Amino acid sequence: MDRLPRWADVALVPLVSLFLAFLIAALVILAIGENPWEALKVMVEGSLMSAYGWGYTLYYTTSFIFTGLAVTVAFHASMFNIGGEGQAQLGGLGVALVCLFIPWPHWSLALIAAATGAALFGAAWAAIPAWLQARRGSHIVITTIMFNYIAGSLLVFLLVDVLRPPGKMDPATANFPAATHLPSLSELPLFNLVFTKNVPANVTLLIALAAAVLVWALLWRTRLGYQIRAFGKSEQAARYAGINPTTIIMLAMLISGGLAGLMAINNVMGEAERLLHNSAPGRGSSGSRWR
Amino acid sequence: MASTKAEGQPETAAPFAIELKGISKAFGPVQANKDINIAVPRGTIHGIIGENGAGKSTLMSILYGFYKADSGQIFVNGRPTVIPDSQSAIRAGIGMVFQHFKLVQNFTVLENVVLGAEDGALLNSSLAKARQALADLSAEYELDVDPDALIEDLSVGHQQRVEILKALYRHADILILDEPTGVLTPDEADHLFRILRGLRDQGKTIILITHKLREIMETTDNVSVMRRGTMVATVKTEGTSPEALAELMVGRKVLLEVDKGTANPGAVVLRVEDLRVRDDHRVERLKGVSFEIRAGEILGIAGVAGNGQSELLAALGGMTRASGKITLNGQPLPLSGRGSDGQSRRRAGIAHVPEDRHHHGLILDFTAWENIAFGYFNEPEYQKNALFMDNDALRADTRRKMEKFDVRPTDCWLPAKSFSGGNQQKLVVAREFEQDPDLLLVGQPTRGVDIGAIEFIHKQLISLRDQGKAILLVSVELDEIMSLSDRIVVMFDGRLMGLRDPEQTNERELGLLMAGITGKEEAA
Numbered sequence: 001m002d003r004l005p006r007w008a009d010v011a012l013v014p015l016v017s018l019f020l021a022f023l024i025a026a027l028v029i030l031a032i033g034e035n036p037w038e039a040l041k042v043m044v045e046g047s048l049m050s051a052y053g054w055g056y057t058l059y060y061t062t063s064f065i066f067t068g069l070a071v072t073v074a075f076h077a078s079m080f081n082i083g084g085e086g087q088a089q090l091g092g093l094g095v096a097l098v099c100l101f102i103p104w105p106h107w108s109l110a111l112i113a114a115a116t117g118a119a120l121f122g123a124a125w126a127a128i129p130a131w132l133q134a135r136r137g138s139h140i141v142i143t144t145i146m147f148n149y150i151a152g153s154l155l156v157f158l159l160v161d162v163l164r165p166p167g168k169m170d171p172a173t174a175n176f177p178a179a180t181h182l183p184s185l186s187e188l189p190l191f192n193l194v195f196t197k198n199v200p201a202n203v204t205l206l207i208a209l210a211a212a213v214l215v216w217a218l219l220w221r222t223r224l225g226y227q228i229r230a231f232g233k234s235e236q237a238a239r240y241a242g243i244n245p246t247t248i249i250m251l252a253m254l255i256s257g258g259l260a261g262l263m264a265i266n267n268v269m270g271e272a273e274r275l276l277h278n279s280a281p282g283r284g285s286s287g288s289r290w291r
Numbered sequence: 292m293a294s295t296k297a298e299g300q301p302e303t304a305a306p307f308a309i310e311l312k313g314i315s316k317a318f319g320p321v322q323a324n325k326d327i328n329i330a331v332p333r334g335t336i337h338g339i340i341g342e343n344g345a346g347k348s349t350l351m352s353i354l355y356g357f358y359k360a361d362s363g364q365i366f367v368n369g370r371p372t373v374i375p376d377s378q379s380a381i382r383a384g385i386g387m388v389f390q391h392f393k394l395v396q397n398f399t400v401l402e403n404v405v406l407g408a409e410d411g412a413l414l415n416s417s418l419a420k421a422r423q424a425l426a427d428l429s430a431e432y433e434l435d436v437d438p439d440a441l442i443e444d445l446s447v448g449h450q451q452r453v454e455i456l457k458a459l460y461r462h463a464d465i466l467i468l469d470e471p472t473g474v475l476t477p478d479e480a481d482h483l484f485r486i487l488r489g490l491r492d493q494g495k496t497i498i499l500i501t502h503k504l505r506e507i508m509e510t511t512d513n514v515s516v517m518r519r520g521t522m523v524a525t526v527k528t529e530g531t532s533p534e535a536l537a538e539l540m541v542g543r544k545v546l547l548e549v550d551k552g553t554a555n556p557g558a559v560v561l562r563v564e565d566l567r568v569r570d571d572h573r574v575e576r577l578k579g580v581s582f583e584i585r586a587g588e589i590l591g592i593a594g595v596a597g598n599g600q601s602e603l604l605a606a607l608g609g610m611t612r613a614s615g616k617i618t619l620n621g622q623p624l625p626l627s628g629r630g631s632d633g634q635s636r637r638r639a640g641i642a643h644v645p646e647d648r649h650h651h652g653l654i655l656d657f658t659a660w661e662n663i664a665f666g667y668f669n670e671p672e673y674q675k676n677a678l679f680m681d682n683d684a685l686r687a688d689t690r691r692k693m694e695k696f697d698v699r700p701t702d703c704w705l706p707a708k709s710f711s712g713g714n715q716q717k718l719v720v721a722r723e724f725e726q727d728p729d730l731l732l733v734g735q736p737t738r739g740v741d742i743g744a745i746e747f748i749h750k751q752l753i754s755l756r757d758q759g760k761a762i763l764l765v766s767v768e769l770d771e772i773m774s775l776s777d778r779i780v781v782m783f784d785g786r787l788m789g790l791r792d793p794e795q796t797n798e799r800e801l802g803l804l805m806a807g808i809t810g811k812e813e814a815a
Binding site for chain 1: 309532608609610632633634635636637643645650651652653654655656657663664665666669674678680682
């Protein structure tokens with residue numbers, strides 16, 4: 001197969017995909033008797049034509065960066081991690097425990113601890129399917145999907161029976177203390193020149209961008225990344241080179257789960273400021289669809 | 292089908308069974324066949340020889356209807372013929388025996404022969420007719436195969452005969468064989484050539500595609516040489532020599548004989564005792580093998596593929612679990628669990644050119660420089676600091692190795708899959724030979740490699756031996772084993788069949804050992 005030139009790979013393919021998506025959406029909108037052009041205008045205006053719109057767009061972007069990175073790392077090891085949603089929900093649990101049960105003097109310290117908690121809980125949730133794949137050969141796609149449902153049920157149980165404050169009716173934790181409030185872009189210097197109204201996009205965006213750079217460096221500049229990519233291309237060849245399949249599957253999936261878990265600092269800590277049931281609807285698997 | 296023959300009768304005056312005129316075929320920018328002209332006289336064995344990628348297979352695929360030529364004409368028995376698919380080729384009287392057989396393993400010989408050529412919905416009459424036809428063909432051409440045997444129970448040589456019977460049953464007058472001896476023992480190959488001569492004497496036309504000069508010289512009447520998509524020459528076999536053909540294939544003078552002095556074996560480097568390997572189905576593939584290799588000698592392991600050679604290399608290279616005992620320079624090496632992986636083997640001083648460069652030796656999607664680090668990504672010289680690899684150093688090292696081993700093109704950013712087979716192999720060889728190992732495991736070093744690169748790799752192997760390395764050479768090419776080895780053992784059914792001195796043995800004797808025929812089992 002001839003390869004596409006780089007510019008086509010980088011620019012043309014996404015543009016054509018976007019155009020086709022618009023086209024199919026337009027057909028659906030036409031079918032329900034509305035004007036697709038009007039709908040497109042509403043969408044673009046709402047998301048891109050105002051600072052306030054950008055505030056939401058960037059908020060969602062932050063979540064998708066994490067889930068996209070999660071899928072990427074696993075994918076390079078030829079593991080299809082569909083379980084980003086469950087891992088993000090568990091990440092949310094990690095965030096909630098850190099924020100609710102430890103008194104924090106400043107949001108920055110809370111952020112570091114919450115990020116650690118989110119990553120650890122997400123990684124732990126990915127660890128079980130990873131181990132089953134590495135040692136038992138249970139297919140990671142099946143097990144991670146199953147773990148999404150288990151995560152959902154676990155969260156419902158914890159929110160209804162354990163973490164729900166007395167007297168409240170909705171399945172959610174208490175609000176996090178004010179000291180754990182993450183500054184939104186409208187509260188950050190320089191950014192507040194653009195974002196004058198309060199927006200959900202918050203400081204987590206910067207962490208997401210940093211994570212993207214770190215993942216690139218991991219995959220393309222380190223020995224571990226080299227081994228992950230080699231293993232992903234050919235397990236047989238990896239065995240010849242002395243790359244341990246179990247180690248690589250576990251590490252790649254732990255990193256992947258950790259990244260998916262990190263999404264929770266954006267939506268749980270940065271926006272909702274409490275852990276709600278169904279905090280990450282569809283995002284985790286969207287990350288993989290988006291790939 | 293019989294009608295084809297009847298119509299063909301008046302055409303017997305036409306001198307050529309097959310004539311191709313001006314055939315060209317391009318795949319994207321690659322011109323696989325350039326203006327090919329070839330005429331194959333009736334009732335002859337015609338060899339087509341050329342390096343990998345010279346365009347032999349493309350040309351035969353055009354003749355058999357797999358590809359459509361961009362331009363050019365095909366004449367069968369003097370008549371212009373269009374061959375859009377393999378059914379048309381069969382109707383035109385052309386039969387093909389592929390390198391990889393296309394047989395249904397759990398069908399009988401008879402069922403395979405009839406498959407696709409049944410007379411109607413009910414099988415019985417077809418099978419009865421085929422049984423009679425097979426009996427006639429077997430008697431006529433020494434093609435004896437039990438019609439009721441299951442394919443999976445047959446040896447490779449017999450399976451190949453079934454392929455030939457299939458073609459003959461379909462009234463093939465022209466038989467194309469693509470690298471037919473790759474999987475055969477010398478004895479089976481001799482038998483095949485007897486069959487082919489018999490077919491020729493009955494008036495059939497045979498086209499034999501091979502890269503083995505010896506087979507061309509022994510079997511063919513005429514030979515056509517291809518190089519880089521063009522037909523370089525067609526000559527009478529009587530009037531040529533292997534050296535002349537090699538020169539035509541490569542385009543320059545080639546040294547066919549390996550130039551090597553006597554070995555000066557030193558201390559024992561590798562000692563293997565009672566090595567056993569089981570496969571995933573718990574079947575024992577390596578059944579207790581013992582031998583030793585000294586510094587400065589090449590131990591050659593001959594044998595038909597699939598007799599445990601791969602398992603031996605895998606066990607020594609840390610790719611599979613094994614039992615028994617191996618010591619390297621007196622140090623025992625673990626055969627399972629911790630310390631038995633490829634990384635530990637490399638640290639211990641074992642380099643390994645694997646048999647299968649596509650599935651083991653290289654990551655085809657990786658660049659050349661990434662492949663030079665394959666297996667050696669932990670080497671201190673490739674690290675910038677504790678965190679990052681020093682890719683600049685790695686690329687510099689890659690350029691140096693590509694230069695020294697004449698890997699072309701010398702672009703270290705190209706993915707491995709963009710190199711030709713020979714250059715891919717040179718990448719692997721460059722990586723492994725340059726590690727200064729104590730023991731070098733070499734599997735099929737020249738499989739699918741062109742003559743020029745073979746010469747180069749052989750020279751390098753001899754020079755490593757002379758530097759005092761211990762070398763274990765596994766190859767299915769008997770010529771290669773005989774010309775490179777200082778000692779030869781033959782592997783059959785997971786066991787070693789006896790030690791031979793290459794000076795005092797011959798292909799006949801080794802061939803018998805390869806087929807498992809021996810007086811007593813000896814340890815090497």
